[in-house]
Amino acid sequence: MPKITPNLWFDTKALEAAEFYVSVFPDSKVNHVSYYGEGGPRPAGTVLTVDFELDGQAYTALNGGPEFTFDEAVSFVIDCADQEEVDHYWSRLTADGGEESQCGWLKDKYGLSWQVVPAVIGELMTDPDTGRTQRAFAALMEMRKIDVAALLAAADKA
Known part of the structure; x- marks a missing residue:
């Protein structure tokens, strides 16, 4: 290839x-x-x-x-292991003129779009419990930087 x-x-x-x-x-x-x-x-x-x-x-x-110039039609996804990695990449890429967006998306100071995504997102979006998936998705739609604890709490709310 x-x-x-x-x-x-x-x-x-x-x-x-x-x-x-x-x-x-x-x-x-x-x-x-x-x-x-x-x-x-x-x-x-x-x-x-x-x-x-x-x-x-x-x-x-x-x-x-x-x-x-760059636009959101192309972005790079950073698969993060946990909240610590999300926080690290989010803070570095939004520093000095980067712009926060919704659902883990941001634009760095050069205009390049990134998605800073914890591993738990994949698990939650493919959970066989569709109610759990829907609750997690609804919480995600309200976030800028993804908060893993808040996402899990929303998913597990009955």
Whole structure:
């Protein structure tokens, strides 16, 4: 199977964004930075692309200009083990200009959308007790950052 690498289009902050993401996720690194040469659409020496990894997943960030921006049609899901991980990623990705949204969604300061989701969500949304699923879903719809204890309490409320 061919390797699939998400390519993220930035105006001018590809390297800054890649370095930020690498600081947020463990086992991550910037692998290579390429630069515009003479005769390009940007001044020679300006960052063109950044190849980086987030916990082993390859990404490329491109300084392509202001023509395209991120929107919620594409997001990255962070599968968190517990509330501690949810809190960590939520606080890091909403810092310095990130925006909270609903149901565990947020936009970071670069405009990229993320879903910060605890493992318990999968269990609750596929629970054979449909009443439990519906109560958990109703509670989830009222949350910004997901609160695992509150979600479980709502699910188990009879």
